[in-house]
């Protein structure tokens with residue numbers, strides 16, 4: 001592994017060098033437009049030749065390093081990455097004057113191969129600009145001619161249509177890779193490890209934790225699982241709304257309702273009702289309102305009995321949130337808005353001093369770069385801080401104190417502008433540096449009911465999450481009983497299956513939709529056992545797991561022995577098709593790294609399960625006689641099942657699904 005890491009580092013350095021050299025070559029080439037008698041021209045041309053020569057040396061070094069990685073038994077490299085590299089090199093050799101990186105896509109139909117390189121058209125365009133006439137098909141031919149040396153993962157290349165290069169994967173390469181998954185497990189893709197802070201869930205104290213927060217919880221947790229799997233150092237932050245003026249009225253109301261709250265814990269079970277009561281008083285009673293404001297000042301100045309009252313109120317919500325997190329198995333570190341109080345004071349002073357704040361009708365506002373969009377309100381006209389202030393203090397704390405390289409915020413898409421402005425202001429204030437930091441606002445659409453309207457109960461109230469999860473459990477059990485699973489499973493197994501299905505389907509329904517779109521919450525749909533649902537996948541997985549068990553002998557008891565003594569052959573079309581899907585795992589991971597959209601992983605898992613079911617329908621893994629006794633077991637196929645279950649397991653882990661042994 002150490003060798004592997006250093007080889008990758010080396011490649012990365014070389015790649016950087018190449019980029020630098022390429023840009024220099026470009027600059028030098030631009031010099032070619034100078035008049036003939038320009039003395040600089042000769043120098044530049046010499047420089048150009050020198051750089052080109054240097055580029056070739058670096059490229060051949062890359063090929064050597066790349067070769068050593070491909071031949072090492074890491075068994076889990078990105079196929080798209082490898083093809084991209086080989087094709088880009090071929091482009092550079094065949095068309096040295098063109099600076100185009102190869103684009104590799106997955107073919108839309110098997111007749112176009114497994115992968116495709118469609119760069120010939122782009123290259124032809126570039127050549128045209130350089131006054132070289134060449135059709136895309138000719139370009140493709142030249143490219144393929146350049147690719148005569150065997151590429152480890154490729155069986156053959158074909159030119160099709162207007163100049164597409166169809167790439168067919170090599171079966172023996174596929175067999176080796178599947179064997180490697182069995183021997184060494186799935187190797188984590190090689191990427192630079194980062195310190196990432198994911199801000200998600202983040203409900204508000206004393207207010208409803210609603211389906212929007214549930215979406216944030218599910219998506220955020222899955223993103224964390226994904227990043228943790230890749231080996232990043234992840235801090236999961238629950239940025240709860242636990243500060244602000246509403247605490248004034250809550251504390252004032254608490255003092256009246258439970259005067260001895262300091263010694264006896266007040267029995268507030270329904271904090272939302274308590275909130276509503278205090279709000280009614282706040283809106284109708286001037287004396288109460290005045291007292292509420294005084295309470296805020298006392299709380300913010302840190303007076304003990306006020307802090308105590310505040311904590312009591314937060315505790316009620318905290319407990320409610322925690323039961324939801326426990327049920328969904330989501331881990332979070334609470335660090336609410338209150339955490340930033342002193343930091344808000346500090347950053348306001350700094351922003352003032354640096355001249356970033358402007359007065360606007362008594363408020364202090366801050367514009368982002370180029371004064372685009374709407375400005376942040378940093379200080380309200382009454383001197384108070386806002387949501388914007390806390391996010392400015394938070395971004396600074398996360399980048400400077402926590403030394404994060406990457407910040408992710410998971411909230412509804414409605415907050416996109418807020419975060420873009422925060423990022424923009426943080427750049428202006430030199431807190432955020434684009435060259436050093438990555439920031440993402442991971443937005444998502446609203447949750448709708450089956451009627452296409454905002455998700456509400458029949459009576460029009462917000463749906464309580466505890467009740468929603470309870471309904472999930474009830475409906476999951478109904479489904480299991482319908483399938484007569486209660487007759488086969490023990491009580492314990494049945495409950496395990498119920499929880500796995502209920503929470504699994506709620507999470508999966510959310511994750512499998514493109515998060516940018518609104519999404520219709522429907523228990524009926526998510527509990528269907530056909531189609532891209534958790535139920536279908538959990539059943540498929542359990543079925544795959546049971547195959548080895550049914551084979552008995554070493555298959556059931558000592559899989560390692562089978563792995564050590566079997567050579568996988570993927571002769572049947574359906575075996576090969578399934579294997580090719582499995583081998584896309586790394587590329588799916590790398591895609592999600594870019595766009596943090598987990599529906600790609602759901603589509604991938606679904607594709608694995610459908611490819612598996614095609615394989616299982618056409619290929620015997622076990623043959624039985626009429627009496628139902630096993631007469632033949634096909635070890636290679638059983639191993640393909642084993643590899644499939646390994647890949648599925650990883651994906652389920654990332655999606656937060658918990659498969660059960662029996663279902």
Ligand SMILES: NC(=[NH2+])NCCC[C@H](N)C(=O)O
Pocket residue numbers: 199201202203204239240241391394409410411
């Ligand atoms: N750093 C942040 N602003 N995180 C998101 C907070 C979400 C906010 N509490 C809400 O309910 O909408």
